[in-house]
Structures are given as C-alpha cells and as structure tokens.
Amino acid sequence: NLDPRVSPSIDSVTANWVGNSEIDCVSKYDVKVCKEDVCGKTVTVKIDPDLSSFEFRSTEKLEQCSNYTMSIKPVYKGKELGKTFVTFTTLSAPEQPVTPENFSVRLNTDTNTVDISIACATGYKIYSNLDDSEEVVHRDTKNN
Numbered sequence: 001n002l003d004p005r006v007s008p009s010i011d012s013v014t015a016n017w018v019g020n021s022e023i024d025c026v027s028k029y030d031v032k033v034c035k036e037d038v039c040g041k042t043v044t045v046k047i048d049p050d051l052s053s054f055e056f057r058s059t060e061k062l063e064q065c066s067n068y069t070m071s072i073k074p075v076y077k078g079k080e081l082g083k084t085f086v087t088f089t090t091l092s093a094p095e096q097p098v099t100p101e102n103f104s105v106r107l108n109t110d111t112n113t114v115d116i117s118i119a120c121a122t123g124y125k126i127y128s129n130l131d132d133s134e135e136v137v138h139r140d141t142k143n144n
Contacts, residue, residue, distance in 0.1 A: 001084065002017050002072055002084040003017060004016065004017040004070075004072060004084065004086055005017065006070065006086050006088045008062075008068075008088045008089065008090045008091055009090065009091055010064045010090060010091050010092070010093060011061045011062050011063070011064060011090065012057070012058045012061070012062055012090075013033065013056075013057075013058045013062065013068070013070070013088060013090070014055065014056065014057050014058070015031070015055070015056045015070060015072070015086070016053060016054065016055050016056075017053065017054050017072070018052065018053045018054075019047065019052070019053070019054065025076070026074040026075065026076050026081075027046060027047045028044050028045060028046045028047065028074075028075045029044070029045050029054055029056075029072050029073060029074055029075060030042050030043070030044055030045075030072075030073045030075055031043050031044075031045055031056045031070060031071070031072050031073075032070070032071045032073075033058055033060075033062070033068050033069070033070050034068060034069050034070075034071070035062075035063065035066055035067070035068050035069075040058070040059075040060040041059070041060065043056065043059060044075065056070075056072075062090050063090065064090050064091065064092055064093060064120055065089070065090060065091070065092045065120035066089065066090050067087065067088075067089050068087070068088055068089070068090065069085055069086070069087050070085070070086045070087075070088065071083045071084070071085050072084045072085075072086070092120040093120065
C-alpha cells in the first residue's frame with residue numbers, strides 16, 4: 001500500500017512516495033487530481049532512479065481553499081492494480097491584508113447591507129477613515 005506525502009500550496013500540490021513493496025517492479029504511476037467530479041489530465045510519473053521514489057507535481061493551476069482528491073494508480077503490464085486515493089485542501093492566501101483578485105463590494109441602500117465576495121474569506125472587517133485619519137471598525141464578522 002502506498003503512503004504518499006502530499007504537500008498542497010495555494011494553487012498546486014506535490015506528492016512523494018516510495019514504490020509499492022508488494023510489486024517492486026512498478027516503475028511508473030498514473031496520477032490524477034480531481035475537484036468533485038472535475039478532473040485534470042492524467043500525469044504519468046516515473047521512478048527517480050537516484051532516490052528509488054516517485055514525485056508528482058501538479059501541472060494545472062488549482063483553486064485556493066478547495067478540497068481535492070488525488071488518485072495514484074500503479075501502471076503494470078497486463079495487470080489492473082488498485083488505486084490509492086488521497087484527499088487534500090489547497091491553502092489560502094497569506095493572512096496579511098491584501099486586495100484579492102476579483103474583489104467586489106456592493107452597498108445595498110435598500111437594506112443597508114454590504115455584499116462582499118472574497119475567496120476563502122472566513123470573515124471580514126469594514127473600516128472607514130475619518131477626517132483625522134483614524135480608522136473605525138463598522139463591522140467585524142469574526143466576532144459574531
């Protein structure tokens with residue numbers, strides 16, 4: 001049984017593993033990364049002869065803060081071998097305040113609400129600057 005070490009980042013993933021000890025003549029594996037029912041291209045990973053191990057690096061950009069499943073299937077002539085499945089979650093952007101891509105804020109004057117859409121956000125704060133440059137917090141969803 002494989003025991004891959006998976007390392008997700010914000011928009012990619014790497015995985016490392018040693019070959020299947022029961023079938024030591026397997027020299028390549030097919031790896032696929034899926035988000036729900038949408039899968040990327042299958043990538044064939046060959047053994048690194050210097051390390052006697054395998055390394056996969058995603059070739060397609062992944063979405064941040066998203067759950068994925070990676071399937072790793074040994075490729076062996078004339079035999080159908082079982083897949084190993086690993087689930088992982090890509091990371092979020094750094095916590096430092098940044099203006100994310102596709103950031104939008106809409107003030108709904110009919111309901112006096114603010115509509116905000118930010119990927120991976122677990123909360124937000126709304127500030128306003130007063131004349132004397134003092135910032136005032138109007139809303140902090142993490143404390144609710």
